[in-house]
Amino acid sequence: MSEPTSSAKKGSGLVLAVIYVTALFFIWAFVTNLLDPLLKAMKTVFTLNNLEANLTGFAFFIAYGVMSFPSAAFLSKFGYAKSVLLGLGGIVIGCLIALVATKVQIYPVFLVALFTMASGVTLLQVAANPLIASLGKPSDSAFRLNLSQAFNSLGAACGMFFGATFLLGGDIFKEDVVVTETLRQETLSFVGNVYFLIAAALAVFIVAIWLVRQKITDAAPKMGHLVSPFSALQSKWANLGAIGIFLYVGAEVAISLNLLLFLEQKNIFNLGAQEAGKLITFYMLFAMIGRFAGSAMLKFIKGHILLGVFAVGAMIMCGIVIGTNGMVPSDMNSTVNLLGVDLPLTTGVIPGFAALLVGLFNSIMFPTIFTLTLERSTAATSATSGLLVLAIVGGAFLPLAFGAITDATGSRNLGFIAPLLCYVYVLWFAIVAPKAPVHAIEEGVSSGH
Numbered sequence: 001m002s003e004p005t006s007s008a009k010k011g012s013g014l015v016l017a018v019i020y021v022t023a024l025f026f027i028w029a030f031v032t033n034l035l036d037p038l039l040k041a042m043k044t045v046f047t048l049n050n051l052e053a054n055l056t057g058f059a060f061f062i063a064y065g066v067m068s069f070p071s072a073a074f075l076s077k078f079g080y081a082k083s084v085l086l087g088l089g090g091i092v093i094g095c096l097i098a099l100v101a102t103k104v105q106i107y108p109v110f111l112v113a114l115f116t117m118a119s120g121v122t123l124l125q126v127a128a129n130p131l132i133a134s135l136g137k138p139s140d141s142a143f144r145l146n147l148s149q150a151f152n153s154l155g156a157a158c159g160m161f162f163g164a165t166f167l168l169g170g171d172i173f174k175e176d177v178v179v180t181e182t183l184r185q186e187t188l189s190f191v192g193n194v195y196f197l198i199a200a201a202l203a204v205f206i207v208a209i210w211l212v213r214q215k216i217t218d219a220a221p222k223m224g225h226l227v228s229p230f231s232a233l234q235s236k237w238a239n240l241g242a243i244g245i246f247l248y249v250g251a252e253v254a255i256s257l258n259l260l261l262f263l264e265q266k267n268i269f270n271l272g273a274q275e276a277g278k279l280i281t282f283y284m285l286f287a288m289i290g291r292f293a294g295s296a297m298l299k300f301i302k303g304h305i306l307l308g309v310f311a312v313g314a315m316i317m318c319g320i321v322i323g324t325n326g327m328v329p330s331d332m333n334s335t336v337n338l339l340g341v342d343l344p345l346t347t348g349v350i351p352g353f354a355a356l357l358v359g360l361f362n363s364i365m366f367p368t369i370f371t372l373t374l375e376r377s378t379a380a381t382s383a384t385s386g387l388l389v390l391a392i393v394g395g396a397f398l399p400l401a402f403g404a405i406t407d408a409t410g411s412r413n414l415g416f417i418a419p420l421l422c423y424v425y426v427l428w429f430a431i432v433a434p435k436a437p438v439h440a441i442e443e444g445v446s447s448g449h
Contacts, residue, residue, distance in 0.1 A: 017215045018135045020208060024084065024128045025148040027205070028121040029155030030162070031091055031198070033256070033284065035060055035114070037163035037277045040260050041191055044172055044273075045184050046107045050258075050415075054403035057257045059111035061249075061395030063118035068390045071123040073226055080220040081213040083127040088206050090120025095199035102192030105184070113195075126389065131220055153288035157281050164260070164277025166194050173273035229386025232379035237436055238387055241373025244429045245391035248365045250398025251314075251419035255358055257399050259283055262355055262412045268348040283359035290363025298364070307368045308430035311423050314361035318420040320354035325413035351413065358419070365426060372429075376436040398422065 035056055043053035075083045094117030101109035132148050170190055172183040209216075232238040263269045264276035271279070290310075297306055370388055377384040398418055406415040 014135060014215060017212045018132070020205075020212060021084070021128055021132050021135060021216070022148045022151055023205070024088075024124050025132075025152040026155035026158075027088075027091070027202070028124050029152045030159040031117055031121060032060070033156040033159030034163040034167070034194075036160055036256055036260055036280055037167045037273075038191070039257050040173075040273055040277065041167050041187060042107060042110060043261070044179065045187050047179065048107070050261075050403035050406040050412075051400060052107075052403075054254075054257060054399040055111060056114060057253055057399040058396040059114040060118040061253060061393055063115050063122050065390055065393030065396065067119045067122045068126065068386065068392075069229060071119075071126040072229075072386060074123065075127050076226040079217060080127050080131045081209075081216040083123055084131070084209055084216070085206060085213070087120045087123035087127065088202055088209065090123065091117050092120075092199045092202050092206070094118075094120060095195040095202070098195040099192045099199070102188040102195075105188060131216070135216075135220075149291060150288070153284060153291060156284040157288065160284060161278055161281045163194075164274055164280070167191055168274040168277050175272070227380055227382045227386065229383050229390050232377065232383040232387040235377045235379040235384065237373055237376035238379050238384045240429060240432075241369055241377065241384070242387050242391040244369045244373070244426055245366070245388050246394030247398070247422035247425050248362075248369060248394070249392050250394035250396075250401075251422035252362050252365075253395035254398040254402040254419050255355065255416070256280070256283060258402055258406070258412060258415060259355060262415075263352055265348075265412065268352045270348065279356070282356045286357060286359035287363045290360045294364035294368075298368075302434075303368045303372055304430045304433040306364060307372070307433075308427055310361045310364055311427035311430055314358050314365075314423045315420055315427065317354045317358045317361065318416045318423065321351045321413050321416045322420065324351040324354075325411050355416070369426070369429065372433050375438045376433065 039053050039056045042048060042056060043050075046052075071083070071087075074086065094113045094115075097113035097116055098110060101107075101113055128148075167190060170183065170187045171177060172179055172187045177183070232242075259280045260273065260277050263279055264271050264273055269276060269279065294306065294310075370385075373388060374381055374384055379387075401418040402415040405417055406412050409415075
């Protein structure tokens with residue numbers, strides 16, 4: 001039997017590298033979307049108010065503001081393979097800190113763990129997006145990017161479902177249960193086990209990446225000089241786009257983090273924490289559907305028009321939730337089974353599904369705002385892209401506004417005022433975008449969220 005040719009070996013190695021790098025998109029979405037059920041777990045275990053519970057999102061997403069530029073500097077100096085390995089290592093370290101937090105039972109230690117995980121995720125985001133575009137034929141880069149984004153959405157949905165199943169299964173989440181020290185320790189043990197398993201799985205994956213590190217290095221684009229994202233502040237449209245990303249990501253994360261608490265209410269779905277947690281999977285499944293459908297529609301509809309339509313849709317969904325504040329569910333016997341959850345068909349279904357459907361309208365906002373901004377910014381494309389990635393830090397602040405409104409009004413429905421105002425800006429951005437001069441995007445920039 002003849003030996004495989006060198007080109008065949010090279011091709012098989014490249015395919016393996018593409019598979020591993022694509023898996024990164026799944027990994028960071030999975031880790032990020034564990035935050036939703038984790039917020040419920042932390043709120044219950046440590047008896048937190050809504051603002052304090054939303055510090056989980058703050059601790060995670062503030063890393064984008066703090067670590068994006070250091071991540072770009074590390075990538076510029078050490079390259080893609082080492083950046084991917086360090087990013088994964090950061091997530092593993094964060095998971096182990098979370099395990100320590102379950103032993104010492106100190107909430108701020110969890111926040112440190114989340115910041116550490118997010119720092120690793122930030123480095124992965126900075127490195128993996130341009131990397132996946134370069135692994136293979138340039139003509140197939142769009143296919144690889146779309147495939148990676150599909151796995152990103154799948155990872156988000158799996159993270160939500162996995163977290164609801166394994167983080168919220170304890171007796172402490174049952175209705176009218178008194179939180180005792182035994183129940184608290186039992187729940188924290190569940191949380192610690194989850195993050196230990198993630199750390200162990202990622203440790204194995206790091207070894208796999210290490211084995212193909214040379215292939216990644218050979219295929220990766222050559223590094224140029226580091227451009228500060230702050231230089232893009234001189235461009236009006238870079239600033240407007242960064243505000244759009246800041247507010248959009250903030251709105252998406254604010255709703256996502258608080259969706260479980262919203263759906264489990266008696267006047268909405270009246271479900272246990274675990275059942276409500278499984279249903280929030282639809283928030284990301286709708287986003288995944290919207291991404292596929294939106295990509296197809298963008299072939300026929302201009303980006304700013306579709307962005308405006310989706311912004312209006314998100315505003316309407318938030319308006320329905322706010323307008324049904326205080327609604328008392330009607331007494332109906334019919335139910336529908338979704339993901340193994342028997343959902344009672346009452347009037348609470350209206351605001352409940354409206355909240356879930358926001359995910360559908362969120363779907364195309366990030367990439368569309370990103371592209372519209374790059375086409376209009378007068379700053380260097382790399383600098384504009386860096387500023388837009390920094391703006392993801394909005395996910396740290398808007399959840400705090402959501403929690404503060406909820407605490408002040410005593411209503412989670414009214415908390416949706418915060419994301420509603422964010423979508424108003426996105427609509428304005430879509431309306432004024434066609435008035436600005438457009439240029440070709442000369443540098444190959446890609447990003448995902």
